[in-house]
Each structure stands twice: as structure tokens, then as C-alpha cells.
Amino acid sequence: MxxxxxxxxxxxxxxxxxxxxxxxxxxxxxxxxxxxxxxKHQVENRVVEAGRLKKTGKESISYLTKRPQLLVQDDKLGFIPMNGQRYYPSHAIETKRHVDYxxxxxxxxxxxxxxxxxxxxxxxxxxxxxxxxxxxxxxxxxxxxxxxxxxxxxxxxxxxxxxxxxxxxxxxxxxxxxxxxxxxxxxxxxxxxxQSDLFRLSMKDLAQLYEYWCFLKIHDLLSRKYELLKQDIIKVNRTGVFVTLDKSQKARMVYRNPRNGEIFTLYYNTLPSGEQTPTISQRPDNVLTLKKNDSDAEYKYIFDAKYRLNPAYEGTPYRRDYKLPGPEESDINTMHRYRDAIVYAEGSGKELERSMFGAYVLFPYHNEEQYQEHKFYKSIELINVGALPFLPGSTKLMEAFLDEIIMDSPEKAYERSARPRGTKNYYENKLIGKNVLVGSLREVQQLDDALQLKFYHVPLENISDHKLLTQLEYVALYQSIKKFEPRGETGIHWYGKIVDWKVIRRKEITERPARPGTEEKLYVKFTVSEWVKRDKPIIPGGRGIYTLLYTSKYVFDRALEIAELKLETEEDLRAWREQRRLGPVTVELDHEQVDLASRVLGVGRLSST
Structure with a gap:
């Protein structure tokens, strides 16, 4: 065919x-x-002794004419007469012909x-x-x-x-x-x-063809860099190949990122499983769903094709408001509707959550460089709603944006979406991450060296989860009762912001001498910008820290005893905050060493006695 x-x-x-x-x-x-x-026939000429000469020709005469020293006088054997004497050549040209392929x-x-x-x-x-x-x-x-x-x-x-x-x-x-x-x-x-009627083409509406093209082009951009695992656009049966992409059909393309193994899916004309619209049914053209490592959430983005362009003619309100050609305002409003109306519930009876992290209009415009100054392009960074120009010769902005959201970390992907007012303060009052490392000191001199040289080191084996290193922002120093009580300083007095950290062998930490046998062990060396002394130290309260523990900056700033640094669950944090509003709080643990405690036994107010 x-x-x-x-x-x-x-x-x-x-x-x-x-x-x-x-x-x-x-x-x-x-x-x-x-x-x-x-x-082709090749002629080969070579100089040989006269006694070995088999066949010669005119080439020898020309050769000997220029080289008379090769003529030997011999009246008996000579055959070349010259000046009354006879000569014969000692050497001459032999000609050979052979076939060359x-x-x-x-x-x-x-x-x-x-x-x-x-x-x-x-x-x-x-x-x-x-x-x-x-x-x-x-x-x-x-x-x-x-x-x-x-x-x-x-x-x-x-x-x-x-x-x-x-x-x-x-x-x-x-x-x-x-x-x-x-x-x-x-x-x-x-x-x-x-050359046959394998593909039967019918007349299509131009806007619908643009919608088809947008989906296929997004697939093309993704398939260049990522591995296609599954598709259901093209189906084959005994009668031939059939393309099922039309308004009444649904399509799905599944890809894998070869860098990290993450799976993501491009949907056409359908919502991912579990999505719903409790009010009016919504059906965007294209939905890209990203499943990132180290995150249970799925990050979903809408790309809706709109074959409409406002040329922003002089004197029009659009020109006055936006200065440049771009998508229609009604299409941007549709993106707001898509993002807010489509929700997700993990199971029956679960709370509904807004599942779309961003929504964007794809519209036909060629000048990508000029469009970057448009309000609807800049709004993508601000609220994750906007528009991108998309034509066969204008796909660079779209390609760059796809790469950006695919390579985003889960945290950055979440931060892209606009959140309700007060969200920042709300989450600051929650234990959202352990970004403070509280480490113990082996001796008094270690404190003086750390404060003077602005560093802290700890064996790598003491850090059970190495992923925590990437989210640490502060390091604090715990001064135990046993070693620092004579100086009158126990508990946590000093902390500093981490500006750099690296994993090196103990012998490479030259600020302090290494104990025998530890020279080759791996250590983490933290460098701080400067050490800050707390207004009120965090007192031991009868407990200690054996090696190190992790806590959040929110808890660290508000803790009065080191046991409070062990608060890890949302329930304990909420109880601790409520009790702190009424007065001093005690936190009961199942071990005297806070970092060795496995759980919090209770949170309550200190008695008046």
C-alpha cells in the first residue's frame, strides 16, 4: 500500500x-x-638489468638517451653503434601491462x-x-x-x-x-x-484540527526526551491501521523519565482517574499528570487548545490593557474555572481537594520572544494560570516549560500553585520539615573550636537518612550537663545557618585533631555563616542528647526544654501549641536521651509545684 x-x-x-x-x-x-x-589497463614501467629484460620499447630509448652512463662499451657484444664503437646498456626500461579493477x-x-x-x-x-x-x-x-x-x-x-x-x-x-x-x-x-485509502481523511473544523495538532505536538516534544511506555491513539486490527483521535474518543500516552524513572501521563479529552466536578462537567483538551519520586501526590496541569488570537489593534481595550497580541480574556477565565472546578477525592467520604496545579491556554501566535512581555505569560509564574504560544514554528516556550515542570521537585511543584490567603502562616505553625540538626559535643574544647572556626562535624554513620542533609538549614550545639555544668552553660545556647556541607574523611578536617582509628571514617562537615546565641537557652530538663536529633525551626525557636524538640506528629504539635498558650509545657518521652526516644508519651502542663 x-x-x-x-x-x-x-x-x-x-x-x-x-x-x-x-x-x-x-x-x-x-x-x-x-x-x-x-x-582499466595499467601500464607499469620499471628499471631492470639488461640481462633480465624480457620486453622493451621506445621508453628505453628515451631513458638511455638521458643516461649515457648506463651504456657499456663492448665491441663484441655491443649492438648500439656510436662514434665507431659498439655499446650495450647495463639497465633498461621494462614495460608491463595488467588489468586493474x-x-x-x-x-x-x-x-x-x-x-x-x-x-x-x-x-x-x-x-x-x-x-x-x-x-x-x-x-x-x-x-x-x-x-x-x-x-x-x-x-x-x-x-x-x-x-x-x-x-x-x-x-x-x-x-x-x-x-x-x-x-x-x-x-x-x-x-x-x-498510496491507498488506508487513512480516510474528512473535512475538519480548523479549531478542531488545531486541537488535534496541539495534542500530537505535545506528544512529539515529550517523546524526544522521554521514553514512551504506552499509547492508545493508534490501534491495529486485521483491516489496517486506525487513528482514534477525535472529540468523542479518549487517548492516553504514558512516558518514563530515563533520568530518574518517574512516570507521567498525557491525557486527551478526558480527566485522570479519580477526578470529578461536583458542579458542571469539565473536559479540558490535554491534561499532563506527573508522579514524582518521594511524593504521594500527583501534579496535574491543563493545556487547553484555543484557536483564537486577539490581535490587539490600536484603540481597542485589549491593546490598552495588554499592549500585545495574545489569547482572549474569556479563555483565561476558562483556565481559572478548570483549575478551581476539578477536584479529587482519594476515597469515598474523603475531603475534596483541588487537584489541578496549573492551567494554560495554547493559542496560535508566532512571535515567542515578543510574547514573553505579555501579562498572560508572566502570570504563569505568579499564579500558574496563563497562556503559551504554540505553532509549528513556535514551540520553544512550550518545550522549555514542559521540561521545567517535569524536572521540578515536589516542593517546587507545590509552590507553583496559588494558595488561599493565610496558607503561609498556617503551615509555618505546623511541623512541615526537620531543617535543624542539634548535635552533641564530645568535650568543652570542641565548643570553643566550633565557635571560633564556624563549623561543626559529625560522623556520617550517625545520620541514618542521608536525604535529610539536603533539607537541613541550621545546626545547633547541645552542651551536656556532665561536661559543661562547671562552666555554667548547659543545654542549647548556640545555633547557626548552614552555608555549606560536605562529606569528607576525618583526617581532612584539620581544625581539630582526630581520635586514633577515626582518620579514614567519613564525616559530615557543616560550615555556618555565623553562630547566634539564643536569648533563652533550651535547658536539658533532666534529659540529654546522645548523638544528634532533628527538629523544625518553628519548634526550635519556641522550645524551652530539649524534650520539646522531639515533637514529630501533627497531633502532638497541636496539643503542645494549645498547652503553651496556657503556660509552661512538659513533654514525656520513653527515653532519657531525647534522640534515642522512639515516641512521645504525652504533652501536658507543668504543675504549679
Missing amino acids: TGLKETRHQSLSEFFTILQHVFAQLVQAVERINSSPHS DTNENRFIRWVLLRIASKLKDLKTRLTEKGRLKDPLLARKLNDMQSQLQRLLKLDFLNVKEMRQLSVSLVLQMAPGYREVYRNYLMLMKGLSI
């Missing part, structure tokens, strides 16, 4: 399809050339076979990498072709030099065998076109 067509970008599938059709003819043509290859035409034949062998090798490698070389018939066919090519390349007439340029001679055009190879070569350079 296909025919040949001119193409600049031939795929390996097209090449292999054409090669299967012409390979037998190609092999037969090369074998026919082998029976009578094109050649190193012609441009034979070089071309060898180049064609090598090029085919290289493409077959590339095809085999690509299929193996994708795990698709499981068809025994296909594998056998590729191996047979490669064996045939290697056999042909060993023919004597193909023992020639590399082809430097292609000149189409009469031999390539008319000589038996050569003309067949040349014709097959021209066919192998072409692509394939559908």
Missing part, C-alpha cells in the same frame, strides 16, 4: 522496508558484475554495500536497545543480510580504495549489473508514502 517518495529524513523503518524489496536483486546484480567487472564504478559498488551494512548494524543495535529484537524471523533476516553483504565485500573486484566522489558514468547507467545496483541505490535513498 506504499510507494516511493523524496525525503530528507529517511527513517530506518523505511530503509529496511525498501531494502527487503530490492535486496535479492542487489545481490544478483553484484554477482553478475563479478563475472565481468569493469576494469580499482575504478570509480567498483568503488561505488563497495561504498553502497558498506553503507547498507552500516545501516543494518545501526538498526540491529537500536532494536536490541529497545528490547524489540525478539522476533526470530526478523533476527534471522537481519543476520542473513549481513552475512550476504560480508560475502560480497570479499569478492576480488571489490578490493579497491574508498570512494571519494560520485560521478555518474555511462558504466553505472548502462553496464549490466552496474545499472541495477545504481537503480537500487536510488531507491534506498527514498522514503515511503501511503
Whole structure:
């Protein structure tokens, strides 16, 4: 059902399809050339002794005329008379003629076979990498072709030099065998076109075609960098190939990020599973769902195609408000509606949550550089609602934005979306992350060195979860009762903001001498900008810290005893905050060492006694 067509970008599938059709003819043509290859006669002249000379010619006369020293006088054996004497040459030119197959035409034949062998090798490698070389018939066919090519390349007439340029001679055009190879070569350079009614195209509305194109182009941009795992756009049955992309159908493309293994899905004309609209049904054109590592939430973004452009003519309200051409205001309002109306519930009876993190209009506009000054482009960064120009020649902004949201961390993805007023203060009053490390000190001198040199070090083995290193922002120093009570300073007095940290061996920390046997152990060295002394120290309260513990800056700033730094659950935090409003609080733990305690036994007010 296909025919040949001119193409600049031939795929390996097209090449292999054409090669299967012409390979037998190609092999037969090369074998026919082998029976009578094109050649040229080469004349070789060399200087030999006269006694070994078999055949000579005029070349010897010219050679001896310029070299009289090669003539030997001998009146008996000489046969060249000169000045009454006879001479014979000691050396002369011997002429040999032989057949040479190193012609441009034979070089071309060898180049064609090598090029085919290289493409077959590339095809085999690509299929193996994708795990698709499981068809025994296909594998056998590729191996047979490669064996045939290697056999042909060993023919004597193909023992020639590399082809430097292609000149189409009469031999390539008319000589038996050569003309067949040349014709097959021209066919192998072409692509394939559908020549039957395999695809039946009907008239489509231009806006609907733009909607189709937006989905397919988003897929194209994603498939260039990410691995396609699953698709249901193109379906195959016994009657042929069918494209199911239309307004009444749903499509889904599943990809995998090769860098980190994250899975994300592009939906067309449907909402992801679990999404609902309690009021009016919403159906955006394209929804991109991202599932990020280390996060249970899914981050969903709407890309809605709108084939409408406001040209912002002089004197119009749009020109006055936005200065530049862009999407219609009503389309931006639709994005606000999509983002707010589509919600998600994890199960029956669960609280509904807004699930769309961003919504964007895709509209036909070509000048991407100019559009970056538009209000609806800048609004994407502010509230994650806006518009992006999208045309066949204008896809850079869209491609960059897709890469950005795919590579976002879960925290950054969450921060992109606009939140209700008061959210920041609300979450500041929650235990949202442990960004403070509280470490113990082995001796008094370690405190003096740390304060003077602005650093703190701790064995890497004491940090159970290395991921915590990336979220730490502060380090605090705990001064135990046993070592620091004589100085009158116990508890936590000093803390500093971390400006750098690195994992190194103990012997590389030269600020303090290493204990014997620890030189090769891995340590984490924290560098702080400056040490800050608390107005009120966090007192031990009868407890201590054995190695180190983690807490949040919110709890650290408000704690009065080190046991309060162990608060980890939302319930304990809420109880602690409520009790603190009424007076001093006691936190009961299941171990005297706060960092070794496994749970909080209770939170209550201190008695008046």
C-alpha cells in the first residue's frame, strides 16, 4: 500500500522496508558484475638489468638517451653503434601491462554495500536497545543480510580504495549489473508514502484540527526526551491501521523519565482517574499528570487548545490593557474555572481537594520572544494560570516549560500553585520539615573550636537518612550537663545557618585533631555563616542528647526544654501549641536521651509545684 517518495529524513523503518524489496536483486546484480567487472589497463614501467629484460620499447630509448652512463662499451657484444664503437646498456626500461579493477564504478559498488551494512548494524543495535529484537524471523533476516553483504565485500573486484566522489558514468547507467545496483541505490535513498485509502481523511473544523495538532505536538516534544511506555491513539486490527483521535474518543500516552524513572501521563479529552466536578462537567483538551519520586501526590496541569488570537489593534481595550497580541480574556477565565472546578477525592467520604496545579491556554501566535512581555505569560509564574504560544514554528516556550515542570521537585511543584490567603502562616505553625540538626559535643574544647572556626562535624554513620542533609538549614550545639555544668552553660545556647556541607574523611578536617582509628571514617562537615546565641537557652530538663536529633525551626525557636524538640506528629504539635498558650509545657518521652526516644508519651502542663 506504499510507494516511493523524496525525503530528507529517511527513517530506518523505511530503509529496511525498501531494502527487503530490492535486496535479492542487489545481490544478483553484484554477482553478475563479478563475472565481468569493469576494469582499466595499467601500464607499469620499471628499471631492470639488461640481462633480465624480457620486453622493451621506445621508453628505453628515451631513458638511455638521458643516461649515457648506463651504456657499456663492448665491441663484441655491443649492438648500439656510436662514434665507431659498439655499446650495450647495463639497465633498461621494462614495460608491463595488467588489468586493474580499482575504478570509480567498483568503488561505488563497495561504498553502497558498506553503507547498507552500516545501516543494518545501526538498526540491529537500536532494536536490541529497545528490547524489540525478539522476533526470530526478523533476527534471522537481519543476520542473513549481513552475512550476504560480508560475502560480497570479499569478492576480488571489490578490493579497491574508498570512494571519494560520485560521478555518474555511462558504466553505472548502462553496464549490466552496474545499472541495477545504481537503480537500487536510488531507491534506498527514498522514503515511503501511503498510496491507498488506508487513512480516510474528512473535512475538519480548523479549531478542531488545531486541537488535534496541539495534542500530537505535545506528544512529539515529550517523546524526544522521554521514553514512551504506552499509547492508545493508534490501534491495529486485521483491516489496517486506525487513528482514534477525535472529540468523542479518549487517548492516553504514558512516558518514563530515563533520568530518574518517574512516570507521567498525557491525557486527551478526558480527566485522570479519580477526578470529578461536583458542579458542571469539565473536559479540558490535554491534561499532563506527573508522579514524582518521594511524593504521594500527583501534579496535574491543563493545556487547553484555543484557536483564537486577539490581535490587539490600536484603540481597542485589549491593546490598552495588554499592549500585545495574545489569547482572549474569556479563555483565561476558562483556565481559572478548570483549575478551581476539578477536584479529587482519594476515597469515598474523603475531603475534596483541588487537584489541578496549573492551567494554560495554547493559542496560535508566532512571535515567542515578543510574547514573553505579555501579562498572560508572566502570570504563569505568579499564579500558574496563563497562556503559551504554540505553532509549528513556535514551540520553544512550550518545550522549555514542559521540561521545567517535569524536572521540578515536589516542593517546587507545590509552590507553583496559588494558595488561599493565610496558607503561609498556617503551615509555618505546623511541623512541615526537620531543617535543624542539634548535635552533641564530645568535650568543652570542641565548643570553643566550633565557635571560633564556624563549623561543626559529625560522623556520617550517625545520620541514618542521608536525604535529610539536603533539607537541613541550621545546626545547633547541645552542651551536656556532665561536661559543661562547671562552666555554667548547659543545654542549647548556640545555633547557626548552614552555608555549606560536605562529606569528607576525618583526617581532612584539620581544625581539630582526630581520635586514633577515626582518620579514614567519613564525616559530615557543616560550615555556618555565623553562630547566634539564643536569648533563652533550651535547658536539658533532666534529659540529654546522645548523638544528634532533628527538629523544625518553628519548634526550635519556641522550645524551652530539649524534650520539646522531639515533637514529630501533627497531633502532638497541636496539643503542645494549645498547652503553651496556657503556660509552661512538659513533654514525656520513653527515653532519657531525647534522640534515642522512639515516641512521645504525652504533652501536658507543668504543675504549679
